[in-house]
Amino acid sequence: MTAIPLWVRRPAGERVGWLRTVDHKEIGVLYIGMGVAFFALGGLEALLLRAQLARPEERFLDPETFNQAFTVHGVTMILLAVVPLLVGFANYLVPLMIGARDVAFPRLNALSFWLSLAGGIVLYFSFLAGGAPDTGWFSYAPLAERAFAPGTGVDYYIVGLAVNGAGTIIGAINLAVTILLMRCPGMAISRVPLFVWMTLITSILILGAYPALTAALVMLLVDRGLGGHFFDPAGGGQAVLWQHLFWFFGHPEVYIMILPAMGMISEVIPVFSRKPIFGYAFVAGSSVAIAFLSFGVWAHHMFAVGLGDTENAIFSATSMLIAIPTGVKIFNWIATMIGGRLRMTTAMLFAVGFIAMFVIGGLSGVSLAVVPIDLAVTDSYYVVAHLHYVLFGGTMLGIFAGAYYWFPKMTGRLLGEVLGRWHFWTAFVGLNLTFLPQHWLGAVGMPRRVFTYAADTGWGPLNLISTIGAAILAIAIAIFLVNVVRSLRSGEIAGDDPWDAFTLEWSTTSPPLPENFATIPAVTGRRPLWDRKHPELRDAR
Amino acid sequence: MRPPADAIATLSLIVGAIALLIFIGVEGALVYAIWRYRAARHVAGEPATFERNRRLEIAWTAAPAVILAVVFVLTLGTMAEINGAGVAPAMRIAATGHQWWWEFSYAGVATANELHIPVDTPVDLELTSADVIHSFWVPELGPKMDMLPGVTNRLRLFARRAGSYDGQCAEFCGIEHAWMRIRVVAQSRAEFDTWLSAQAAPAPHGSEGERVFLANICVNCHAVRGTSAAGTAGPDLTHVGARTMIGAGVLPNDVARMRAWLADPERYKPGTLMPSVPLSDADLDAVAAYLVSLR
Numbered sequence: 001m002t003a004i005p006l007w008v009r010r011p012a013g014e015r016v017g018w019l020r021t022v023d024h025k026e027i028g029v030l031y032i033g034m035g036v037a038f039f040a041l042g043g044l045e046a047l048l049l050r051a052q053l054a055r056p057e058e059r060f061l062d063p064e065t066f067n068q069a070f071t072v073h074g075v076t077m078i079l080l081a082v083v084p085l086l087v088g089f090a091n092y093l094v095p096l097m098i099g100a101r102d103v104a105f106p107r108l109n110a111l112s113f114w115l116s117l118a119g120g121i122v123l124y125f126s127f128l129a130g131g132a133p134d135t136g137w138f139s140y141a142p143l144a145e146r147a148f149a150p151g152t153g154v155d156y157y158i159v160g161l162a163v164n165g166a167g168t169i170i171g172a173i174n175l176a177v178t179i180l181l182m183r184c185p186g187m188a189i190s191r192v193p194l195f196v197w198m199t200l201i202t203s204i205l206i207l208g209a210y211p212a213l214t215a216a217l218v219m220l221l222v223d224r225g226l227g228g229h230f231f232d233p234a235g236g237g238q239a240v241l242w243q244h245l246f247w248f249f250g251h252p253e254v255y256i257m258i259l260p261a262m263g264m265i266s267e268v269i270p271v272f273s274r275k276p277i278f279g280y281a282f283v284a285g286s287s288v289a290i291a292f293l294s295f296g297v298w299a300h301h302m303f304a305v306g307l308g309d310t311e312n313a314i315f316s317a318t319s320m321l322i323a324i325p326t327g328v329k330i331f332n333w334i335a336t337m338i339g340g341r342l343r344m345t346t347a348m349l350f351a352v353g354f355i356a357m358f359v360i361g362g363l364s365g366v367s368l369a370v371v372p373i374d375l376a377v378t379d380s381y382y383v384v385a386h387l388h389y390v391l392f393g394g395t396m397l398g399i400f401a402g403a404y405y406w407f408p409k410m411t412g413r414l415l416g417e418v419l420g421r422w423h424f425w426t427a428f429v430g431l432n433l434t435f436l437p438q439h440w441l442g443a444v445g446m447p448r449r450v451f452t453y454a455a456d457t458g459w460g461p462l463n464l465i466s467t468i469g470a471a472i473l474a475i476a477i478a479i480f481l482v483n484v485v486r487s488l489r490s491g492e493i494a495g496d497d498p499w500d501a502f503t504l505e506w507s508t509t510s511p512p513l514p515e516n517f518a519t520i521p522a523v524t525g526r527r528p529l530w531d532r533k534h535p536e537l538r539d540a541r
Numbered sequence: 542m543r544p545p546a547d548a549i550a551t552l553s554l555i556v557g558a559i560a561l562l563i564f565i566g567v568e569g570a571l572v573y574a575i576w577r578y579r580a581a582r583h584v585a586g587e588p589a590t591f592e593r594n595r596r597l598e599i600a601w602t603a604a605p606a607v608i609l610a611v612v613f614v615l616t617l618g619t620m621a622e623i624n625g626a627g628v629a630p631a632m633r634i635a636a637t638g639h640q641w642w643w644e645f646s647y648a649g650v651a652t653a654n655e656l657h658i659p660v661d662t663p664v665d666l667e668l669t670s671a672d673v674i675h676s677f678w679v680p681e682l683g684p685k686m687d688m689l690p691g692v693t694n695r696l697r698l699f700a701r702r703a704g705s706y707d708g709q710c711a712e713f714c715g716i717e718h719a720w721m722r723i724r725v726v727a728q729s730r731a732e733f734d735t736w737l738s739a740q741a742a743p744a745p746h747g748s749e750g751e752r753v754f755l756a757n758i759c760v761n762c763h764a765v766r767g768t769s770a771a772g773t774a775g776p777d778l779t780h781v782g783a784r785t786m787i788g789a790g791v792l793p794n795d796v797a798r799m800r801a802w803l804a805d806p807e808r809y810k811p812g813t814l815m816p817s818v819p820l821s822d823a824d825l826d827a828v829a830a831y832l833v834s835l836r
Contacts, residue, residue: 062811063716063717063719063811063812064716064811064812067713067715067716134716135713136713140673140674140712140713142672142673142674142690143673143674143713143714143715148640148672148673148715233689233690233691233692234690234691238691239674239689239690239691239692240689240692273578273588274587274588275588275590275591275592276590276592277592278591278592278593279592279593279594279598280592280593281593282593282598282602304676304684304685304686304687304711304712305687305689306686306687306689306692306694306695309620309621309624312620313616313617313620316613316616317613320609320612320613321609323605323609324602324605324606324609325602327601327602327605328598328601328602330567331598331601332598334567334570334571334574335594335597337571337574337575337578338574338577338578339578339588339589339591340578340588341578341580341586341587341588342574342575342578342579342580343580344575344579344580352571352575355567355571356568356571359563359564359567359568360564363560363563363564364560366556366560366609366612367553367556367557367560370552370556370612370615370616371616371619371620372545372548372549372552372616372619372620372623372684373549373552373553373556375549375623375684375685375686376546376549376553376680376683376684376685378685378711379676379678379685379711379712379713380678380711443680444680445678445680445707445708445709447678447709447710447711447718448713449713449718450709450718450719451718451719452719453719454722454790457707534587537587537590539590
């Protein structure tokens with residue numbers, strides 16, 4: 001057994017180095033580790049929720065525990081699992097992909113990770129400090145005001161999210177500056193890998209969106225702690241103000257979570273189709289359009305608030321518009337596969353699974369932009385189904401594609417393909433069993449966030465199916481974790497370029513040298529490694 | 542007018558059909574690409590590189606835009622229709638959300654949790670909240686609308702058939718969000734008028750249960766018109782016996798269940814703001830019988 005490489009496990013005497021590392025690869029691994037740990041916690045919370053909902057009028061969880069569990073599940077998955085996983089991959093890969101030795105500000109990079117983690121720890125400390133937040137992940141005022149949430153849970157939510165957000169904002173500045181200023185010779189912005197493009201756009205989205213959340217959190221803290229009235233109508237404030245501020249963050253946040261995963265499959269699909277991405281300019285440009293529009297759609301979360309028909313119509317139009325650049329990407333991925341020679345590795349299976357599932361989430365998303373349909377199904381399980389098709393069917397399958405694809409680069413060993421296939425198919429079956437029935441439950445009247453439902457509603461059987469699906473999903477995740485542990489110990493040695501890939505990270509060793517490259521590469525096209533391997537078939541762009 | 546729920550159902554069918562066609566097209570293309578171009582079907586070697594086709598890309602950008610433009614126009618039409626554009630309401634009812642029950646008020650006659658409306662009549666609910674944000678949602682009668690403190694929203698209801706329609710609060714509003722159910726009873730105009738005049742009458746006097754009720758903390762939160770009980774924190778109980786459910790939908794309404802509810806509300810609705818009132822068994826029997834008799 002060869003030594004397990006530095007980027008996964010330092011030698012016994014040097015482990016404390018993880019605490020003071022400023023290496024982008026190690027910080028990337030730390031972020032990914034944080035994401036996996038919180039994903040496991042969020043998953044356990046989801047299993048508790050599904051167990052309670054398996055039967056009508058079940059008493060497995062009391063309502064207070066249920067409300068804490070769904071609140072923390074949402075916050076965990078969005079801010080402490082998905083975002084750190086995506087930022088972790090970006091941290092690890094961006095400098096390698098653009099031919100740099102590190103990010104622009106390595107020490108700031110460490111700060112952003114430790115702040116992000118600290119925010120998560122503050123949030124979870126609330127369980128020990130008298131109760132977790134119980135007002136939902138978007139924690140609407142006035143329910144989150146002191147008068148209706150007198151415990152300290154919401155205070156931990158405020159401080160945890162603000163600290164975590166500060167880390168995310170600092171990390172976004174770092175990645176954006178790195179991509180703008182540290183590309184190797186010849187790496188024009190029109191040649192960077194699409195994962196890098198998506199990371200750049202995501203970073204800009206973070207810089208626009210997170211400060212709105214921070215501001216809202218501070219206002220809520222003032223209301224709760226200092227007797228303010230920002231969101232308290234009795235004191236001259238406005239309950240709806242919180243929703244505007246929160247969703248001005250919250251909707252771009254959706255794209256912050258989906259664009260990097262789209263970037264991942266935009267790397268995986270070309271390599272396993274043996275073709276360059278179809279319509280690079282359209283994929284990159286459509287992401288700019290998505291980023292721009294994403295700041296103008298927030299009130300589609302608020303159609304039932306009573307803003308008025310004119311306002312609702314405007315936000316309906318912008319929300320439909322954003323479907324166009326999103327659809328373009330799907331066509332480009334399929335066109336990349338057409339005429340290719342597809343190797344259906346596990347990474348490719350997950351990338352294709354992303355497309356298949358994201359289409360469902362995208363179409364239900366368009367239906368939610370249709371105001372009358374939204375008024376029927378918003379705040380119901382239909383929305384729960386929609387967002388999980390986007391975030392599990394989309395983002396998480398994309399992250400798994402990225403995990404199978406880049407694990408060999410990070411560790412020097414391949415993830416097992418046999419377990420990988422089991423992982424994929426159990427996840428595919430589990431996620432559809434869990435979330436497909438929820439569309440129907442929402443349409444017939446099951447609101448989200450109910451800790452139980454009356455037997456006479458008839459919602460029992462579909463909820464039971466959903467719970468069984470969640471158990472299958474848990475098995476899928478367990479298979480993945482077993483695969484990771486086994487592959488770390490005894491996986492097949494990968495070599496520098498196991499996938500016969502196109503981009504610069506595969507031109508260095510697996511795992512990469514501490515300084516990434518012996519000499520800084522120079523590139524002349526979008527697929528520098530392809531150009532090197534096929535000088536006679538050099539890319540024109 | 543057409544019931545808002547019907548207008549939404551029609552629009553949903555159209556949008557659903559379009560979505561289904563797109564779904565079949567895209568998933569079909571994906572499956573075709575995998576089947577047709579999988580490596581096993583090919584000899585070794587790299588495939589031909591083609592990486593753009595401007596016309597094709599413009600086409601698949603423009604086509605969704607056209608489809609969405611059509612959907613948007615349909616959306617605008619249905620939005621106006623479900624709002625009751627051009628059809629004046631024949632009746633206005635004030636509805637106020639409370640943690641965790643509904644207050645309905647017909648020009649001075651207050652009731653709770655069960656909303657009676659006449660069929661074939663456009664009714665406007667004027668929605669507000671006494672505490673946090675709630676959302677009024679009866680799926681078979683139409684869209685939902687949020688109830689916000691300090692704001693009055695309007696929701697058009699229109700029931701074509703007589704009957705009982707169930708719904709519940711759709712905006713998470715605290716610990717008992719799940720047990721904040723609504724029952725809408727749609728009845729003929731004559732039945733509705735009979736019901737409303739019965740509701741307008743004060744409660745009858747003289748029972749032992751009434752004496753116990755008025756002598757205890759019940760009156761701090763509840764009103765019974767015609768007595769000294771005038772609390773407003775909880776539901777008006779003047780005709781509580783005429784309702785089908787107790788506690789915004791947790792229990793069917795009869796003397797035995799009413800007694801069990803009064804003895805220990807926390808057991809049926811954990812977190813409810815109603816305290817359990819320490820009463821002797823005889824007093825519990827009397828109050829339960831009294832309340833259910835208030836028809």
